[in-house]
Amino acid sequence: MVTGGLGFIGSNLTHALVAAVASVAVIDALVPGHGGSDHNIAGLDVDVLRCEIGDPAVRDVLRDADVVFNLAGQVSHIDSMDDPLLDLHLNATTHAAFLEHLRAVNPTARVVHTSTRQVYGVPTTTPVAEDHPAHPVDVNGVAKLAGEQLHIVYANAHSMPITSLRLTNVYGPRQRLTSDRLGFLPVFFRMALLDQPIRIFGDGTQRRDCLHVSDVVDAIVAATDDRLAGQVLNVGSPRDESLGSIAKLIVDATGSTGGFTFVPWPPEQQRIDIGSFRTDSTRLSSAVGWQAKIDLTDGVADTVDFYRGDPWYLSST
Amino acid sequence: MVTGGLGFIGSNLTHALVAAVASVAVIDALVPGHGGSDHNIAGLDVDVLRCEIGDPAVRDVLRDADVVFNLAGQVSHIDSMDDPLLDLHLNATTHAAFLEHLRAVNPTARVVHTSTRQVYGVPTTTPVAEDHPAHPVDVNGVAKLAGEQLHIVYANAHSMPITSLRLTNVYGPRQRLTSDRLGFLPVFFRMALLDQPIRIFGDGTQRRDCLHVSDVVDAIVAATDDRLAGQVLNVGSPRDESLGSIAKLIVDATGSTGGFTFVPWPPEQQRIDIGSFRTDSTRLSSAVGWQAKIDLTDGVADTVDFYRGDPWYLSST
Numbered sequence: 001m002v003t004g005g006l007g008f009i010g011s012n013l014t015h016a017l018v019a020a021v022a023s024v025a026v027i028d029a030l031v032p033g034h035g036g037s038d039h040n041i042a043g044l045d046v047d048v049l050r051c052e053i054g055d056p057a058v059r060d061v062l063r064d065a066d067v068v069f070n071l072a073g074q075v076s077h078i079d080s081m082d083d084p085l086l087d088l089h090l091n092a093t094t095h096a097a098f099l100e101h102l103r104a105v106n107p108t109a110r111v112v113h114t115s116t117r118q119v120y121g122v123p124t125t126t127p128v129a130e131d132h133p134a135h136p137v138d139v140n141g142v143a144k145l146a147g148e149q150l151h152i153v154y155a156n157a158h159s160m161p162i163t164s165l166r167l168t169n170v171y172g173p174r175q176r177l178t179s180d181r182l183g184f185l186p187v188f189f190r191m192a193l194l195d196q197p198i199r200i201f202g203d204g205t206q207r208r209d210c211l212h213v214s215d216v217v218d219a220i221v222a223a224t225d226d227r228l229a230g231q232v233l234n235v236g237s238p239r240d241e242s243l244g245s246i247a248k249l250i251v252d253a254t255g256s257t258g259g260f261t262f263v264p265w266p267p268e269q270q271r272i273d274i275g276s277f278r279t280d281s282t283r284l285s286s287a288v289g290w291q292a293k294i295d296l297t298d299g300v301a302d303t304v305d306f307y308r309g310d311p312w313y314l315s316s317t
Numbered sequence: 318m319v320t321g322g323l324g325f326i327g328s329n330l331t332h333a334l335v336a337a338v339a340s341v342a343v344i345d346a347l348v349p350g351h352g353g354s355d356h357n358i359a360g361l362d363v364d365v366l367r368c369e370i371g372d373p374a375v376r377d378v379l380r381d382a383d384v385v386f387n388l389a390g391q392v393s394h395i396d397s398m399d400d401p402l403l404d405l406h407l408n409a410t411t412h413a414a415f416l417e418h419l420r421a422v423n424p425t426a427r428v429v430h431t432s433t434r435q436v437y438g439v440p441t442t443t444p445v446a447e448d449h450p451a452h453p454v455d456v457n458g459v460a461k462l463a464g465e466q467l468h469i470v471y472a473n474a475h476s477m478p479i480t481s482l483r484l485t486n487v488y489g490p491r492q493r494l495t496s497d498r499l500g501f502l503p504v505f506f507r508m509a510l511l512d513q514p515i516r517i518f519g520d521g522t523q524r525r526d527c528l529h530v531s532d533v534v535d536a537i538v539a540a541t542d543d544r545l546a547g548q549v550l551n552v553g554s555p556r557d558e559s560l561g562s563i564a565k566l567i568v569d570a571t572g573s574t575g576g577f578t579f580v581p582w583p584p585e586q587q588r589i590d591i592g593s594f595r596t597d598s599t600r601l602s603s604a605v606g607w608q609a610k611i612d613l614t615d616g617v618a619d620t621v622d623f624y625r626g627d628p629w630y631l632s633s634t
Contacts, residue, residue, distance in 0.1 A: 081474065084413040084467070092463065093410065096401040096456070133448060136466055138474065139413070146409065146463040149453055150401070157398065157455065157588045271474045 001065040003027045003053050003098070004036070004072035008175040009114065009167075011040030012213045013069055013220055018044050025061045027053055027072070031090065034074060035176030039312055054097030063105045067224055070098065070113040073147065076181040077118065077272055080140035091143035092150065099154045111162040112223045115148035116141070117236065117279060119166060127280035130166070130234055138272040148232060161229040165219060168236035168279045172213030172299065173306040177313050184243065185210060191258060192250045193307055193314060198260035201269060204244030207276040209237040212299035215292045222290040236279020237292045246296070253300045318382040320344045320370050320415070321353070321389035325492040326431065326484075328357030329530045330386055330537055335361050342378045344370055344389070348407065351391060352493030356629055371414030380422045384541055387415065387430040390464065393498040394435065394589055397457035408460035409467065416471045428479040429540045432465035433458070434553065434596060436483060444597035447483070447551055455589040465549060478546040482536060485553035485596045489530030489616065490623040494630050501560065502527060508575060509567045510624055510631060515577035518586060521561030524593040526554040529616035532609045539607040553596020554609045563613070570617045 002017070004010040005026030017024045024044075029052040030036045038048070051057050053072045062068065073091045074080065080087035095113075102109065120128055121135040136142045148164040155162040169185055176182055177190040191198045219235040241249075247260040265273070284290050294302070307313050319334070321327035322343030334341045341361075346369040347353045355365070368374050370389045379385065390408045391397065397404035412430075419426065437445055438452040453459045465481040472479040486502055493499055494507040508515045536552040558566075564577040582590070601607050611619070624630050 084417060085410060088405075088410050088413055088463070093402060093405050096405055100401060131450060134451065136470065139467065139470055142463050142466040142470060145466070146405070146459050149459045149462070150456065153453065153455055153459060 001025045001027065001061055001067070002069045002071060005046070006030060006036035006038060006040055006048070007071065008035050009170060009213055009216055010069070010071040011174045012172065013071065013217045014041055014044060014046060016217045016221070018046065025049065025065070027051065027058055027061060029053070029072065031074070033179060035182065037316065039316070040174045052094050054094035056101065058098065059101050059105045062102055062109070065106060065109050068102065068109050068111045069220060070095070070111060073114070073144065074140065075116070075183070077138045077140045078181045078268060080138055080143065081268065081272060084139040087139050088143045091140070092146040095147040096150050099150060103154065103158055103160065107158065107160050110224050110226070111151070111160065112220055113148060113151045113162065113164040114220065115164045115166045115232065116144045117166050117168050117234065117277060119145040119148065122274045123277055126276065127278040128234070129280040130232055130283055137274055152230065152232060155230040161226060163223045163228045163230070164232045165223055165235045166232060167211070167216060169208050169210045170213050170216050171210055172303050177307070178315070178317055188247055188250050189303060189307065190314065192254040192256040193304070195257045197258040198247045198251065199263045200243050200247055200260055201263060201265045204242055204247065204262055206243050207240040207278065208243065208246070209240040209278050210246065210296060211235065211237045211292055212294040212302070215294055219284065219290050222288045223284070225288045227287060233284040234279050234281045235284060236281050238281070239296065240276070240278040241296060249296060249300050253304045318342045318344065318378055318384070319386045319388060322363070323347060323353035323355060323357055323365070324388065325352050326487060326530055326533055327388040328491050329489065330388065330534050331358050331361060331363060333534045333538070335363065342366065342382070344368065344375055344378060346370070346389065348391070350496060352499065354633065356633070357491045369411050371411035373418065375415065376418050376422045379419055379426070382423060382426050385419065385426050385428045386537060387412070387428060390431070390461065391457065392433070392500070394455045394457045395498045395585060397455055397460065398585065398589060401456040404456050405460045408457070409463040412464040413467050416467060420471065420475055420477065424475065424477050427541050427543070428468070428477065429537055430465060430468045430479065430481040431537065432481045432483045432549065433461045434483050434485050434551065434594060436462040436465065439591045440594055443593065444595040445551070446597040447549055447600055454591055469547065469549060472547040478543060480540045480545045481549045482540055482552045483549060484528070484533060486525050486527045487530050487533050488527055489620050493633070494624070495632070495634055505564055505567050506620060506624065507631065509571040509573040510621070512574045514575040515564045515568065516580045517560050517564055517577055518580060518582045521559055521564070521579055523560050524557040524595065525560065525563070526557040526595050527563065527613060528552065528554045528609055529611040529619070532611055535610070536601065536607050539605045540601070542605045545604060550601040551596050551598045552601060553598050555598070556613065557593070557595040558613060566613060566617050570621045
């Protein structure tokens, strides 16, 4: 089972699982603006239950699952500040309800939950390993941390085999490109694909480690290893790049005539900015051998090819 | 304004504020079983609004407040595991709504929120300072951590002068004695006052630092110092004691004929137990000079005197 299976990472995971001969069921609430769409899994033979993960209807699907990939959630930092209650609902409360459903009908299912590096807040040291303090700077970070820690409480107090992964910035096919509120990567791709200028907040020296969604899918599947039950692990790239370099790379890959420019930070973004970030994924790599395989140049080229071949992503709302 | 002002710590704070000539308004949802009662502030001239802190009705009271003491919440670890959604509602979601109300009508009010040492989970080192990792072992710890971190997000992102205090185990007058689900201290006092045996889980060597509610009230008032805005600080006692010693002290103070006995851990308690704990409150002491003044022997004697003088606490439900 994949929750959030119609969304960006969830649909890529679903494609991979179907290709690996798994029988897959998807749960997705199709929250407007979050990027979930039937288009993302068009042509795949999967059952889709359209409801929130806290809905008691999920029990019927959960009952038979061997592995549960719990990817449902809201990712927008900006939206979380505009509507804190909705973010808490989608990233924490519904996960508590989901875990109760799971505990009631299938407590031995292997579970992988996706959290975010946003839980760390502003790094005091980099690269950031799992023992770095978690001091979120926005409601999204608070709510995702609560959702993640709920999973770990259930793992320990109820002996359920659950793992949570803190994901870095992810890019690749099937991401919602038409929103300005889901992180900088889809915006950069959209502007370049439309030959419009990429606007970089600040001076472009801020750094991020970006991961192609295929590498993330590999990490999520690798995290089903039983040795990781009860653990929280980072998933990121060992290579970080400046936002200026990332923009240039995307402009070069697309041949965009829009180029990129530097603009002052919008106040509502700056107040929740975390500065530069680089992920230390040593714990996951050491435990199960996972490593990022796709470098940024290849990943960007693959991503551009995908969106050139499916222009729906540039027009969907 | 004091939220949770009809409860244990909130009512003691309200008594202290009224004695210090402050004009006090109380908000309390009187959630059954939590210990909130009009009895706790009987005879005091304060306005009481009976609703949840997320209710829009609080805006009328918030608008005029100079200082907001946000003490509302659920404290029971056991209840949080039985009803995770209610705990998240009372300790996190309603606080997000409350902060939105505050931001809308009175963003410059000085705010002190009470969190808990339960957010740390099992200590890896003692004494536990604020930079100790927060790995809660139960839903209560997760939800309180989320509520606390929401306050800090509002302090930083919205420049609101907010402080959160992580409180250790608190005892003293006006605590609900008739529940077995609000920590060990009220149970120990009740059993001793009723000449019934105090039952200690395990071998009694587990240690806690306990704080008299008067010291906690002093810390909460001291935390209104503007230099503490945006900070999370511990509030505990520098002296820790074994549960066996604490039981003996209470038995001696009451002259209880029930004594105390050791019993095996109930599974539902053991699965969320954190072992021994001792708080490092150096940050608060250094910043504003607060220190615990009441040693455990004197505090227990005062507490026993209080309940002997007001037997309502042994019969209220």
